[in-house]
Amino acid sequence: MTSGNDTNPRYDVVVVGGGAAGLSGALALSRARRSVLVIDGGRPRNAPASRVHNYLGREGTPPEKLLAAGRAEAAAYGAEIVPGEAVSAERLPDGFRVVRADGTAVEARRLLVTTGLVDTLPPVEGLAERWGREVLHCPYCHGWEVRTRAIGILASGPMVVHQALLWRQWSDDVTLFLHTAPEPSDEEYEQLAARGVAVVDGEATGLEVRDDRLTGVRLAGGTVVPREALVVQTRMDARSGVLESLGVVPVAMEMGGQVIGTYVEADPMGATGVPGVWVAGNVANLMEQVVGAAAAGLKAASAVNMDLVAEETRRAVEARRAPFSAEAERQVCARVLKDRRHGLETVRPETTGPETTRQAASR
Numbered sequence: 001m002t003s004g005n006d007t008n009p010r011y012d013v014v015v016v017g018g019g020a021a022g023l024s025g026a027l028a029l030s031r032a033r034r035s036v037l038v039i040d041g042g043r044p045r046n047a048p049a050s051r052v053h054n055y056l057g058r059e060g061t062p063p064e065k066l067l068a069a070g071r072a073e074a075a076a077y078g079a080e081i082v083p084g085e086a087v088s089a090e091r092l093p094d095g096f097r098v099v100r101a102d103g104t105a106v107e108a109r110r111l112l113v114t115t116g117l118v119d120t121l122p123p124v125e126g127l128a129e130r131w132g133r134e135v136l137h138c139p140y141c142h143g144w145e146v147r148t149r150a151i152g153i154l155a156s157g158p159m160v161v162h163q164a165l166l167w168r169q170w171s172d173d174v175t176l177f178l179h180t181a182p183e184p185s186d187e188e189y190e191q192l193a194a195r196g197v198a199v200v201d202g203e204a205t206g207l208e209v210r211d212d213r214l215t216g217v218r219l220a221g222g223t224v225v226p227r228e229a230l231v232v233q234t235r236m237d238a239r240s241g242v243l244e245s246l247g248v249v250p251v252a253m254e255m256g257g258q259v260i261g262t263y264v265e266a267d268p269m270g271a272t273g274v275p276g277v278w279v280a281g282n283v284a285n286l287m288e289q290v291v292g293a294a295a296a297g298l299k300a301a302s303a304v305n306m307d308l309v310a311e312e313t314r315r316a317v318e319a320r321r322a323p324f325s326a327e328a329e330r331q332v333c334a335r336v337l338k339d340r341r342h343g344l345e346t347v348r349p350e351t352t353g354p355e356t357t358r359q360a361a362s363r
Contacts, residue, residue, distance in 0.1 A: 001035045001080070010107040011035045013304055014098050016086045016242050017114035019044045020290045021281030023070035024297030025112050025304075030077035032305045037106055038074065038081040039098065045116050045282060046290065048132025053141050055291040066290070088245040096276065098242070109311075110276050110304050113243055114297060117261070117282040119234035122156040122179075126207035127232065134214035134229045135207075141289065143170040146229040152217050154204060155181030157233030158256030161188045164197045167231055172196060175225060177217060179204050200225060236261035236286045243279070248272050253286055261286050270300030278304055 001011050013029050015022045018040025029036045046052065046063045053059060058066055071081050085101040095109040119137075121127045127135050136142040150173045153164045161184050164176045175198040178184075184192065184199070192199060200219070208216035208224050216224040238250040243264055250262035263286050270278040280300040281293035288296065322328065 001037070008097065008105045008107045009037070010095075010109075011037045011080075012108070012308060013037075013110045013112055013301075014039065014096070014106055014108035015112045015114060016089075016098065017041065017116060017281070017283075018071070018081060019067065019114060019116055019281060019293065020070065021116075021293040021297035021300075022112070022114035023067065023074050024294040025114065025280060025301035026074040026079040026081070026297075027070070027077065028298050028301035029112075029305060030074055030079040032301075034305060034308070036074075036079040037108070038071075038079060039086045039100065039106075040071075040081060040083050041085045041115070042083055043116075045119065046132075049141070050132075051145075052290050053144070054289055055294075063290075086242050089242050091246065091274075091276075096246075110278070110308060111242075112270075112278045112280065112297075112300055112304055113264075113283060114279065114281045114293075115239040115242065115283050117236045117238050117263075117286060119236055121234055122154065122232055124154070124179075124204050124206060126209065127230075130207060130209070130214055130230075136229060136231050137234060138289070139167050139170060139231075142229075143167065147171060149173070149228040150226060151175070152177055152225070152227040152230040154217075154230055154232045155179045157260060158258040159233065160184075161192065163231055163233065164192060165195055168195045168197055174198070175200055175227065177204050177219075177225070178202070233260070236282075238263050238283045238286075240264060240283065243272070243277070243283075246274050246277060248274055248277065268299075269303035270296065271303060276307075 001009055012034040013036050015026050015036060015038045018038050022038055026036050026038045044063060049063055051060045052063055052066050075081060086098050087101050089096050089098045095107055096111050097105050097107050099105045121131060147170045149171055151167055151171050153160060153167060153176045155178050160176060160181055164174055168174050177200050180203055202219040202221060204217050205220050206218045207214055208218055214228060216226045217230060218224050240250045248264060250264050252259045253261050253263050264279050264284050266272050266279050266284045270280045272279055278300040280296040282288050
């Protein structure tokens with residue numbers, strides 16, 4: 001870390017977001033001997049979940065325990081990790097300035113943004129309180145934990161029949177609540193019937209909970225259908241405030257002709273349309289699981305480091321080709337030698353004779 005233009009701390013890379021993608025990127029960049037700052041807003045998407053799944057070697061780890069291990073690993077290689085919200089960023093002639101909610105600012109040569117996404121639940125009473133417990137969204141994340149139980153599918157998106165048929169893999173007691181969605185087609189009804197999936201008409205208005213456990217779904221007419229788990233499709237929107245301040249605007253993601261969320265476009269290595277800015281994780285891929293987000297952070301970090309290497313090489317070549325000057329030579333010597341004298345002591349002006357120089361060199 002160095003001091004930037006206005007004495008703001010300056011880093012090679014500032015990582016905005018301290019989840020799996022951000023910490024994975026910070027770890028790789030720190031091991032590449034880069035100065036790295038992670039600004040962690042402390043709002044991981046999977047915070048309501050009790051365990052992380054499908055992460056080889058970390059199966060069943062609580063989310064906060066996984067992040068704590070990641071912070072410790074990155075810090076061990078020199079990464080700085082600070083809590084706080086990054087609210088905006090601006091381009092500088094030689095990098096970026098990132099401003100936090102408390103008004104403090106830091107500078108960076110490159111930015112890696114891993115701010116994730118925001119899930120918006122359907123407006124049904126009780127869903128938010130059970131989110132991540134019995135109100136679920138991903139069968140690969142939660143299917144095993146509710147296998148063989150009574151599972152409900154709330155029609156809250158364009159892929160409800162697909163969801164119902166998929167979750168049927170984990171239980172033979174699956175009920176599709178049509179809620180406010182259109183009726184399935186005749187072909188879809190046939191598929192559901194063939195797989196033994198029940199279909200319930202009527203709008204769902206709330207959940208029934210007893211002894212802190214989901215027991216059923218309440219319909220507008222008052223009927224309660226017993227269920228032990230309920231699957232919903234959230235609207236997923238990239239958390240993109242910092243990116244938008246740089247002109248990177250998220251785009252809509254459609255599925256089945258409906259918008260299910262927004263994401264930030266990037267190339268396969270995570271580079272956005274703004275030079276010097278990369279993204280990784282759910283901010284760029286709404287469907288990414290934790291292990292995939294970590295892999296994306298590593299991939300983006302390698303691209304960031306290579307971009308810095310290319311810049312440093314270009315500058316070195318330019319400096320080598322520049323005409324010789326005493327001042328340029330002094331700068332090179334100062335950078336290379338720093339506090340080292342290679343056995344030579346500073347010679348005072350009054351002792352500059354050959355004999356004195358030989359004596360100093362022999363010490």
